[in-house]
Amino acid sequence: MKNEEIDDVLKKVAQTPQDLDLRLLERIDESIKPSLRPVRPLPPVWLMAVGLVLVCSAVSLAGAARSGFFGAAKMNLLERSLVFPALGLLASVAAVSFVHQMLPASRLRLSPGVLLALSSVALLAAFAGLFRDYHTDHFFSAGIACLLIGLLHAIPAGLLSWLMLRRGFAVNPASAGLVAGTLGGLAGVGMLELHCPNFQAAHILVWHIAVVPVSAALGAMLGWELHLRTRFRARSDER
Amino acid sequence: MWGCRGPVGRQANVARHLREDADVGEDSSWTFHRMHSGENLETLMVRYQQGDFAAASVLIRHISPRLHRFFLAKSMSRADADDLLQETWLRIHKVRHTYRNGEPALPWFYAIARHIRVDHYRKSVRAAAGERELEEMSKGVTTTSPQAGELEALLAPLSESQREVIAMLKVEGMSLEEVARAMSSSVGSVKQKVHRAYKKLRETIGATTPGKWRSGGQA
Numbered sequence: 001m002k003n004e005e006i007d008d009v010l011k012k013v014a015q016t017p018q019d020l021d022l023r024l025l026e027r028i029d030e031s032i033k034p035s036l037r038p039v040r041p042l043p044p045v046w047l048m049a050v051g052l053v054l055v056c057s058a059v060s061l062a063g064a065a066r067s068g069f070f071g072a073a074k075m076n077l078l079e080r081s082l083v084f085p086a087l088g089l090l091a092s093v094a095a096v097s098f099v100h101q102m103l104p105a106s107r108l109r110l111s112p113g114v115l116l117a118l119s120s121v122a123l124l125a126a127f128a129g130l131f132r133d134y135h136t137d138h139f140f141s142a143g144i145a146c147l148l149i150g151l152l153h154a155i156p157a158g159l160l161s162w163l164m165l166r167r168g169f170a171v172n173p174a175s176a177g178l179v180a181g182t183l184g185g186l187a188g189v190g191m192l193e194l195h196c197p198n199f200q201a202a203h204i205l206v207w208h209i210a211v212v213p214v215s216a217a218l219g220a221m222l223g224w225e226l227h228l229r230t231r232f233r234a235r236s237d238e239r
Numbered sequence: 240m241w242g243c244r245g246p247v248g249r250q251a252n253v254a255r256h257l258r259e260d261a262d263v264g265e266d267s268s269w270t271f272h273r274m275h276s277g278e279n280l281e282t283l284m285v286r287y288q289q290g291d292f293a294a295a296s297v298l299i300r301h302i303s304p305r306l307h308r309f310f311l312a313k314s315m316s317r318a319d320a321d322d323l324l325q326e327t328w329l330r331i332h333k334v335r336h337t338y339r340n341g342e343p344a345l346p347w348f349y350a351i352a353r354h355i356r357v358d359h360y361r362k363s364v365r366a367a368a369g370e371r372e373l374e375e376m377s378k379g380v381t382t383t384s385p386q387a388g389e390l391e392a393l394l395a396p397l398s399e400s401q402r403e404v405i406a407m408l409k410v411e412g413m414s415l416e417e418v419a420r421a422m423s424s425s426v427g428s429v430k431q432k433v434h435r436a437y438k439k440l441r442e443t444i445g446a447t448t449p450g451k452w453r454s455g456g457q458a
Contacts, residue, residue, distance in 0.1 A: 105346035
């Protein structure tokens with residue numbers, strides 16, 4: 001059987017008259033009529049993305065300002081000019097992606113999984129090329145401390161980002177949470193690069209970068225949980 | 240509400256359209272095109288955002304049959320499809336501000352409908368664990384409309400996502416780009432699903448029941 005023949009079969013089925021009850025449509029009309037007021041559409045994508053990048057930068061800078069800019073002070077010009085623009089670029093991509101996640105039927109250029117992989121691999125490549133100290137002093141104790149500090153900044157950055165786009169609607173809350181978590185994770189890494197003076201390659205490659213996937217996983221779980229709570233609340237309201 | 244927003248002439252037109260819509264019965268898309276030449280879904284959507292009840296009403300009459308058919312294509316009873324349609328419109332109404340002027344409106348409607356359907360599917364999977372719910376599901380199958388049965392039988396061998404793609408692309412006549420937007424996916428991924436779906440349909444329609452669908456869908 002040819003594709004055209006299958007098309008014909010599907011067209012025949014599609015042309016079957018639709019016996020939709022007009023009373024159902026009237027009920028829908030009546031249900032929306034009382035609350036029909038003019039609404040303000042969401043701002044342009046670029047504006048929301050810029051806002052998200054600014055929020056994340058503010059969280060990173062505020063954290064580093066409180067703890068000290070030891071990492072940024074220890075970096076040479078090449079390291080500074082590669083690490084921070086790379087983080088900024090990735091954060092911009094994640095911000096645009098998050099905005100698209102919060103708009104139904106947006107054209108998605110990067111899936112959440114690809115965004116997470118791209119962010120992690122790009123950071124791995126940049127850091128592996130820049131930091132050549134292969135000592136592993138206090139690998140676990142210093143590493144876990146950095147991971148926690150990074151997450152402590154990633155979580156508020158992700159939550160503030162979500163709060164900023166609260167008027168949006170995520171058709172896939174877990175994906176949206178994953179992207180928000182990735183964005184927050186990049187803010188956490190930014191804070192660590194500004195603050196952490198430990199330039200051992202293994203420390204940075206493992207513990208600093210781990211902030212991104214851990215934060216993304218937390219974001220996905222939180223997104224799903226929020227979705228379930230919203231649904232439960234909506235059902236309770238209906239009853 | 241709409242009386243203070245839209246011009247009176249427009250209200251009268253829409254009232255007439257709705258009466259004629261009822262007169263012509265089923266073919267609401269024909270009515271829509273005949274009466275709203277020069278006014279597309281996107282324009283209506285913007286007017287709906289501005290609080291125009293007439294535009295909302297026309298959208299409901301134009302989009303609902305398509306969404307209803309979309310729900311029926313997913314092996315769903317007619318009562319479930321009616322419920323989901325109402326639920327979808329309530330959600331559309333709640334998040335109407337997320338539609339952006341200039342973007343295609345049809346994928347936006349389908350993206351929300353798909354979200355509602357996925358929710359319903361998860362709920363029904365959980366409910367199916369209980370015996371009582373299983374009985375209700377079997378009742379639901381018996382109340383499926385003839386059209387839903389035909390479409391369901393045709394798309395039965397396909398996976399959930401393949402059914403969705405075929406229903407939007409071939410039954411509803413959406414473009415690849417629109418389907419990709421509605422599914423939050425890429426055009427490449429949609430093409431791949433269509434290719435696999437056609438492969439399965441070729442095997443099923445061609446091999447098991449030759450002539451069944453070719454002769455107008457009646458076994």
